[in-house]
Amino acid sequence: MPTLPLGLVCVATATEKVGHDVRVVDLLNQPDVRMVIREALEEFRPDVIGISLRNIDDQCMKNTKFLLDQEKGVVADCRDFSNAQVVVGGAGYSICPEASLAYVGADMGIQGEGEKAFPALIARIQERAGLEGIPGLYLPGRGLQSPRVFTQDLDGIPLPDHHLWRSCNLNFPEFWIPFPIKRGCPMNCSYCSTPAIEGNAIRRRSPGAIVEGIARHVEAGFRHFYFTDNIFNIPSSYAREICRSLIAQRLGISWMCIIYPEQIEEDLVKDMASAGCSEVSLGFESGSERILRIMNKRYKPDDVRKTSQLLVDYGIRQTGFLLLGGPGETRESVEESLVFADSLPLDTLKVTVGVRIYPNTALAKRAVDEDMITADDNLLLPKFYLVGGLEDWLYETVSTWMAKRPHWVM
Numbered sequence: 001m002p003t004l005p006l007g008l009v010c011v012a013t014a015t016e017k018v019g020h021d022v023r024v025v026d027l028l029n030q031p032d033v034r035m036v037i038r039e040a041l042e043e044f045r046p047d048v049i050g051i052s053l054r055n056i057d058d059q060c061m062k063n064t065k066f067l068l069d070q071e072k073g074v075v076a077d078c079r080d081f082s083n084a085q086v087v088v089g090g091a092g093y094s095i096c097p098e099a100s101l102a103y104v105g106a107d108m109g110i111q112g113e114g115e116k117a118f119p120a121l122i123a124r125i126q127e128r129a130g131l132e133g134i135p136g137l138y139l140p141g142r143g144l145q146s147p148r149v150f151t152q153d154l155d156g157i158p159l160p161d162h163h164l165w166r167s168c169n170l171n172f173p174e175f176w177i178p179f180p181i182k183r184g185c186p187m188n189c190s191y192c193s194t195p196a197i198e199g200n201a202i203r204r205r206s207p208g209a210i211v212e213g214i215a216r217h218v219e220a221g222f223r224h225f226y227f228t229d230n231i232f233n234i235p236s237s238y239a240r241e242i243c244r245s246l247i248a249q250r251l252g253i254s255w256m257c258i259i260y261p262e263q264i265e266e267d268l269v270k271d272m273a274s275a276g277c278s279e280v281s282l283g284f285e286s287g288s289e290r291i292l293r294i295m296n297k298r299y300k301p302d303d304v305r306k307t308s309q310l311l312v313d314y315g316i317r318q319t320g321f322l323l324l325g326g327p328g329e330t331r332e333s334v335e336e337s338l339v340f341a342d343s344l345p346l347d348t349l350k351v352t353v354g355v356r357i358y359p360n361t362a363l364a365k366r367a368v369d370e371d372m373i374t375a376d377d378n379l380l381l382p383k384f385y386l387v388g389g390l391e392d393w394l395y396e397t398v399s400t401w402m403a404k405r406p407h408w409v410m
């Protein structure tokens, strides 16, 4: 799925709302990035440039694509055509804030959500005042300047403004507009980077505000949405409220989301379908109860099976995910997962081999204990956990299974 720069548009919307002139430049799929940057900077002449570092890498163990060299190039291009301060932020940035700031050579970085911090920073730059107290601000070589703040009242920060999507590369036939609902994930999966990006306490917007934001997009002609929450269905009472508000408004939209296969009741799946949910990502990751426990998952294979069947019953398409080769994995548990995935009514299955190690996770600690990485590795350059001796066998085995299953991808 081609992605739009949602985080950047959220920050741009908030910056525009406090009265600044803003220009969004989407560098994805641009044949000549330097030229696009040059034209934008010479025409707009910004005082501050914000760059979203969404991805550090593609998270694939084989032929890993490390993406920060492109982003370093973008910072250098900005410096060639402008004297503005260059500030970086974004999901990828927030995972390794100090190391990625040093790597790309920007003037500053903001870890975590930027809707309040970025306009606050601009105000200080404008007033030529000190930078103390800006939440989540990093300076090169000087580290974190002030603790980050997780906004509790999400309704107090604006939803992305649809007019800014017009400056993005929307020339795909059926575009799924990314749309955020809540923030934070309390699940604490052993390998996940989300706590570093949005914290582990759930923060919600009111369903009314969500539906209003979507309705504004619908008026502007958008009909397909990707709800970007890590987990749409938790808490399920809130997910149902969102669905019921969407049903009541009859917006005629279709949407996708990511779900966690724990205690999904039939009523929720039914409401999701009635509200326009056409497809979900079902990230069950393993079919082995033992491996699920090691990953700190709260569900069992039976919960996954029940969820998968409910989705079929209500006509919602599903993409399953397997994450193989992590701690405790054996040939037997891999085979158990493949047999399990094969027995589910999935439309697509995505198989990942090797687990990207992110800082401050249980997986990183284990990798240090097992001498896979050193304790001082900042993990900006991608490192993967893969149980010793499994690698060749895993790729071969998954490839063999895939050969007869065209709906599986690795």
Ligand code: B12
Residues within 6 Å of the ligand: 001, 002, 003, 004, 006, 007, 008, 010, 011, 049, 050, 051, 052, 053, 054, 055, 056, 057, 058, 059, 060, 087, 088, 089, 090, 091, 092, 094, 095, 110, 112, 113, 114, 115, 118, 176, 177, 178, 180, 192, 193, 194, 197, 198, 226, 227, 228, 229, 230, 356
């Ligand atoms: C939804 C999602 C997807 C969806 C995207 C759907 C869509 N249409 O957008 C799908 C499933 C398609 C997807 C694909 C991929 N994803 Co993804 N995705 C996410 C997820 C769960 C949410 C991202 C999101 O939109 N959040 C909502 C927005 C509002 O938040 P935000 O982007 O973080 O922006 C906020 C702040 O970061 C900050 N900010 C952002 N930009 C800026 C700029 C400045 C200047 C400032 C100050 C602040 C700032 O303020 C924003 C507003 O609060 C994140 C995990 C996470 N919790 O973040 C992973 C995540 C971003 N994805 C990740 C990856 C790796 C990928 C893929 C490469 C996977 C793959 N191998 O295919 C692809 C790449 C796609 C692409 N072309 O970029 C990784 C990136 C880490 C890394 N190693 O680089 C993440 C972090 C998940 C993880 N495993 O850790 N993804």
